[in-house]
Amino acid sequence: TTLGECMRCPLAPGRNTLVFGEGNPEARLLFIGEGPGFHEDKQGRPFVGPAGQLLDKMIAAMGYQRSEVYIANVVKCRPPDNRDPTQEERYACRPFLVGQIQAIQPEVIVTLGKVASQTVLETDARISRLRGRWTEYPRLGIPVMPTYHPAALLRNAHLKRPVWEDLQKVMETLKA
Numbered sequence: 001t002t003l004g005e006c007m008r009c010p011l012a013p014g015r016n017t018l019v020f021g022e023g024n025p026e027a028r029l030l031f032i033g034e035g036p037g038f039h040e041d042k043q044g045r046p047f048v049g050p051a052g053q054l055l056d057k058m059i060a061a062m063g064y065q066r067s068e069v070y071i072a073n074v075v076k077c078r079p080p081d082n083r084d085p086t087q088e089e090r091y092a093c094r095p096f097l098v099g100q101i102q103a104i105q106p107e108v109i110v111t112l113g114k115v116a117s118q119t120v121l122e123t124d125a126r127i128s129r130l131r132g133r134w135t136e137y138p139r140l141g142i143p144v145m146p147t148y149h150p151a152a153l154l155r156n157a158h159l160k161r162p163v164w165e166d167l168q169k170v171m172e173t174l175k176a
C-alpha cells in the first residue's frame with residue numbers, strides 16, 4: 001500500500017488529496033503544521049491557503065526561499081471542518097511524520113501551533129508555555145522551536161512579535 005492509498009485512520013474517506021509535504025529533501029529547516037485545510041486538500045500541497053501565504057512571508061523574512069526548506073504536517077489528510085486531529089489520527093499518521101524527520105534530518109524543526117508542538121514533543125503543555133523555548137525532538141536530538149501557528153497570527157496580530165522573536169532564535173542557530 002502506498003501512502004496515497006492510506007486508509008489507516010478515519011480521515012481517509014473524507015479527503016480529496018493526501019498532502020504529504022514538500023520542499024528540499026536535504027533542508028536544514030523543517031516546518032511542521034497541523035494538517036491540511038480546505039485549499040491544501042484541494043491542491044495536494046501544504047500551506048497554500050491564507051495561513052500559507054503568511055508562512056511564505058515568514059520564510060522570506062528569515063532569508064530563505066520556500067523551496068530551500070521543507071514543509072510538512074502532523075496529519076496528511078484534512079480533518080473535517082478543520083477540527084483538531086484526534087489522538088488516534090495523529091498516532092496513525094505518526095510513522096509518516098517520523099519518516100520525514102528521519103529522512104530529512106534537519107538541523108532545526110519549527111512546530112507551528114499547539115497541535116504540531118504537542119504532537120512532536122509528546123507533551124500536553126500549553127503552546128503559550130512551549131513557544132520560544134528550545135526543546136529536543138525525542139530520540140533524534142534535533143532542536144525544536146515551537147511557535148504560534150500562522151493562522152493564529154491572522155486572527156491576533158499581537159502574536160506577530162513573539163513569533164518573530166522565535167524565528168530569530170532559529171536564524172541564530174542556523175547561522176552558526
Ligand code: URA
Nearest residue numbers: 033034035036046047
Ligand atoms: N494549516 C496547517 O496546519 N497546515 C497546512 O498545510 C495548512 C494550514
